[in-house]
Amino acid sequence: MTGKELADLMRKSPAECHMALVKEYGRYVYGIIYNTLRSCGTKEDIEECASDVFADIFMKCKIDTTLGNDIKSFIGTVAKRTAIDRFRSLSSRANHTDDTDPDDMQELVSDFSVDEHVDRNELCRTLLDKIDELGEPDSTIIIQKFYYNRNSSEIAERLSMTASAVRVRCSRALEKLRTLLIESGITL
Amino acid sequence: MKDKNIFDILENADIDSMDRLIDKCPELSDEELRKIYTDSERKFKMNEKKISGSERTKRDNIQITEGDVVEGVERVRRPSWIAPLGMAASLILVAGIAILSTVIISRKPVDEKPPVATISTETTVSTTSSEVTTTQPVTNGTYSEDISNFVGKWKYQISDNHTVSVDGRDMGIAEIFSDGTYTFTDNNGDTDTGIIEIGSEEIGGERITTLTFSNGNPEETFIFFVDETGNELRLGNGDSARLIRINFKDISKYSGKWEYQTAENGDFNNEPAVLQGTLEIMDNNTYTYTALDGTEKNGTINIRTKERSDALWLDFIDSTSGERKTFFFNVDFQNMFFDGEGGRIIKVHDVDVTSFAGQWLYQVSDGNDTVDVSPKNIGSLYINNDGYYRYTETSDYPAFSYNSYIGTIKFSTEEHPDGSSNILVEFWDNGTMRFSAYFNEDQTNILNIGNGGMERLIRGRWFGGCGIREVTGQWEYQELESGYGVEKYKPIGSVTINDDETYSYTDFDGHVTTGKVETSIEVIDETELETVNFYEDGEFKFGGYFHFGNEEFISIGNGGLYRLIRK
Numbered sequence: 220m221t222g223k224e225l226a227d228l229m230r231k232s233p234a235e236c237h238m239a240l241v242k243e244y245g246r247y248v249y250g251i252i253y254n255t256l257r258s259c260g261t262k263e264d265i266e267e268c269a270s271d272v273f274a275d276i277f278m279k280c281k282i283d284t285t286l287g288n289d290i291k292s293f294i295g296t297v298a299k300r301t302a303i304d305r306f307r308s309l310s311s312r313a314n315h316t317d318d319t320d321p322d323d324m325q326e327l328v329s330d331f332s333v334d335e336h337v338d339r340n341e342l343c344r345t346l347l348d349k350i351d352e353l354g355e356p357d358s359t360i361i362i363q364k365f366y367y368n369r370n371s372s373e374i375a376e377r378l379s380m381t382a383s384a385v386r387v388r389c390s391r392a393l394e395k396l397r398t399l400l401i402e403s404g405i406t407l
Numbered sequence: 408m409k410d411k412n413i414f415d416i417l418e419n420a421d422i423d424s425m426d427r428l429i430d431k432c433p434e435l436s437d438e439e440l441r442k443i444y445t446d447s448e449r450k451f452k453m454n455e456k457k458i459s460g461s462e463r464t465k466r467d468n469i470q471i472t473e474g475d476v477v478e479g480v481e482r483v484r485r486p487s488w489i490a491p492l493g494m495a496a497s498l499i500l501v502a503g504i505a506i507l508s509t510v511i512i513s514r515k516p517v518d519e520k521p522p523v524a525t526i527s528t529e530t531t532v533s534t535t536s537s538e539v540t541t542t543q544p545v546t547n548g549t550y551s552e553d554i555s556n557f558v559g560k561w562k563y564q565i566s567d568n569h570t571v572s573v574d575g576r577d578m579g580i581a582e583i584f585s586d587g588t589y590t591f592t593d594n595n596g597d598t599d600t601g602i603i604e605i606g607s608e609e610i611g612g613e614r615i616t617t618l619t620f621s622n623g624n625p626e627e628t629f630i631f632f633v634d635e636t637g638n639e640l641r642l643g644n645g646d647s648a649r650l651i652r653i654n655f656k657d658i659s660k661y662s663g664k665w666e667y668q669t670a671e672n673g674d675f676n677n678e679p680a681v682l683q684g685t686l687e688i689m690d691n692n693t694y695t696y697t698a699l700d701g702t703e704k705n706g707t708i709n710i711r712t713k714e715r716s717d718a719l720w721l722d723f724i725d726s727t728s729g730e731r732k733t734f735f736f737n738v739d740f741q742n743m744f745f746d747g748e749g750g751r752i753i754k755v756h757d758v759d760v761t762s763f764a765g766q767w768l769y770q771v772s773d774g775n776d777t778v779d780v781s782p783k784n785i786g787s788l789y790i791n792n793d794g795y796y797r798y799t800e801t802s803d804y805p806a807f808s809y810n811s812y813i814g815t816i817k818f819s820t821e822e823h824p825d826g827s828s829n830i831l832v833e834f835w836d837n838g839t840m841r842f843s844a845y846f847n848e849d850q851t852n853i854l855n856i857g858n859g860g861m862e863r864l865i866r867g868r869w870f871g872g873c874g875i876r877e878v879t880g881q882w883e884y885q886e887l888e889s890g891y892g893v894e895k896y897k898p899i900g901s902v903t904i905n906d907d908e909t910y911s912y913t914d915f916d917g918h919v920t921t922g923k924v925e926t927s928i929e930v931i932d933e934t935e936l937e938t939v940n941f942y943e944d945g946e947f948k949f950g951g952y953f954h955f956g957n958e959e960f961i962s963i964g965n966g967g968l969y970r971l972i973r974k
Contacts, residue, residue, distance in 0.1 A: 232774065233774055234448075234772075234773065234774025234775075235774075237444065237447065237448060237451070237774070238444055241440055241443055241444040241447065242440060245435050245439075245440050245443055245444075246429070246432055246434060246435050247429060247432075249432060249435055249439075249443075250425070250428060250429035250432035251425065251429065253432070254417075254418060254419060254420060254425050254428060254429075255418075255419060257415075257418050258415065258418055266439070266442060266443055266446070267446070269443045269447075270442075270443050270446030270447040270449075270450055271447075271450065272447075273443060273444070273447030273451075274446075274447045274448075274449075274450035274451040274454060275454075277447060277448070277451040278451060278454055278455070281451075281455070339416065340420070340421045340424065342416055343416055343417055343420050343421065343424045344423070344424055346413070346414075346416060346417065347417070347424055347427050347428070351427075358431070359431050362414075362428065362431040363431065363433050365413075365414040366414045366417055366428065366431075367431075367432065367433055369433055370672070370674060370677050370678070372677060373433065373677060374433070377433055377434055400413075
């Protein structure tokens with residue numbers, strides 16, 4: 220959506236403009252927030268944060284529709300910053316959801332044995348590269364299953380596959396990924 | 408678990424990596440998009456109201472410079488309890504000392520000695536959570552002036568027109584901590600923190616304990632008077648605002664029948680719940696659990712709370728083995744308790760489904776105001792006496808797709824942190840809950856969807872359908888004899904509609920049919936049509952449309968072949 224399209228839509232009907240914004244950028248905003256709140260927020264927290272983002276954007280549109288043509292960047296920035304605010308808020312709430320045993324947490328962290336000097340972003344990119352090497356639909360299945368925590372049925376529905384096919388592909392893809400990562404010097 | 412954890416490295420990824428992850432983000436369902444949209448719209452409306460007026464520019468701190476660089480999106484939000492508190496405080500000033508000297512609430516005198524505040528003077532709110540024992544309500548009026556007597560959550564209420572005990576409206580929740588600090592969270596989720604000082608005032612010869620809430624701004628310092636029970640804190644003598652203690656440990660909140668269910672991976676949103684047994688919680692803190700094979704277990708229940716936590720724990724302690732099983736409750740899952748091991752207990756309801764039967768409209772706000780002020784009809788819903796429903800979306804809201812659902816309704820409870828609860832009417836379709844609505848006993852013809860005032864279901868007849876009184880009387884049943892320009896009808900029977908919603912139809916052969924008649928609303932392309940439907944033994948017999956402005960005529964069906972003409 221361009222700035223002009225946005226301004227035209229706002230003039231025509233603010234409500235329709237809001238719907239269009241959510242429809243076009245909902246997934247984008249959700250993805251950004253998910254990236255920040257994945258470890259500390261629930262699905263409801265993420266949706267709540269997404270609605271905060273859009274409420275702010277609606278307000279911005281009401282006051283000033285001269286957003287230029289890079290609306291996506293603007294929305295992305297608002298989403299990122301709102302997510303960081305929410306992350307701080309959620310993190311500061313002690314025992315917000317459950318009293319997880321600290322020992323368990325330690326165990327989870329210690330599962331990684333990657334070289335501590337490897338740059339985190341580099342590692343992140345490498346991991347994504349290796350996932351991409353799996354090809355489609357395996358790379359999507361792996362990301363949606365283990366990063367977005369979607370179950371096989373949900374993934375299957377969205378990829379027009381059966382749940383059992385997703386499970387089989389996922390299991391094989393995971394093994395393949397493990398091999399690819401080991402070949403790259405990343406030990407799981 | 409180990410396999411999953413490698414993906415944690417992807418969290419807080421750099422921009423490039425994040426874009427790649429977003430590319431693989433699952434598409435959001437219509438339901439998810441709709442929820443985000445309605446919540447956003449609600450918040451937007453609230454923000455609009457907040458910043459309207461002179462503060463508008465000042466309070467909007469999303470700043471875009473020429474290069475479309477976002478300068479900041481954080482905004483300082485002021486909790487909404489300040490305004491009503493200010494209003495209530497001004498009442499005290501107007502009333503003056505003379506009224507203050509009157510005994511506000513009858514009470515037994517407390518210690519005559521000057522009170523000693525036992526609070527910390529720290530202004531920083533600690534985030535450490537420690538388990539505390541909630542002080543039981545004091546009922547003899549002789550509590551010591553110690554902050555521990557007030558630790559816990561309190562519901563803040565204000566009155567608009569009368570007194571708070573008559574029409575008190577919930578405005579938020581205040582939590583008092585053992586370190587003498589407090590947090591107030593209003594209904595919008597905005598918070599205010601500060602310290603509490605305990606003091607006293609001598610009024611009418613009585614010394615009354617006071618709690619002074621201060622957030623550091625002298626203009627926002629408010630004095631609450633403690634009543635004789637210790638469970639209510641009143642702001643001034645105007646009886647227009649108060650804090651009421653919420654006793655989460657009151658077992659009666661949880662007494663009744665529950666079901667114990669499990670899901671394979673504990674994901675009740677996506678996996679079928681499997682019934683394992685039933686549970687009955689009694690008012691005397693005891694329980695009986697009956698497994699599906701009939702095995703019974705009995706024991707006692709211990710309720711635990713924590714400061715600065717929305718969670719609540721129920722410990723079920725078996726009286727024979729001493730085995731303890733704990734379920735926790737959290738605001739994120741308000742209608743049930745979870746055991747953290749893939750199980751949950753969920754309250755069982757005995758709600759009369761027939762009370763929901765009938766024709767309903769699904770309305771949303773048209774974007775100009777809340778749905779009660781400016782509604783837009785987007786769908787029609789019919790609920791049968793057996794709980795079977797049929798929902799058809801007739802408008803393109805929210806422009807995602809037209810939806811049509813068929814299924815049955817179920818009921819659940821949504822528990823709130825303040826101890827109150829709502830019954831939710833859930834509309835299920837093949838194992839998927841399509842939407843849910845709040846049931847309000849005081850307003851049974853409206854089911855609100857969400858709490859933002861943006862969507863609702865409204866019963867057709869109540870909404871303004873023609874109503875039985877409009878159609879009561881004698882009617883002639885006519886059939887089209889000829890058409891093509893000059894429509895000519897001939898009588899084929901007569902209908903009598905009574906104001907007790909019954910009718911009798913007599914055809915020309917003298918056969919009589921009797922049954923119930925129902926008036927409601929049908930929505931077609933956002934147009935409401937007032938329907939009159941005739942039933943025999945619960946089965947639809949015939950039906951038609953009533954026309955305001957031409958009340959002498961009911962068209963039967965859509966083809967114009969039959970009609971009723973008032974005699």
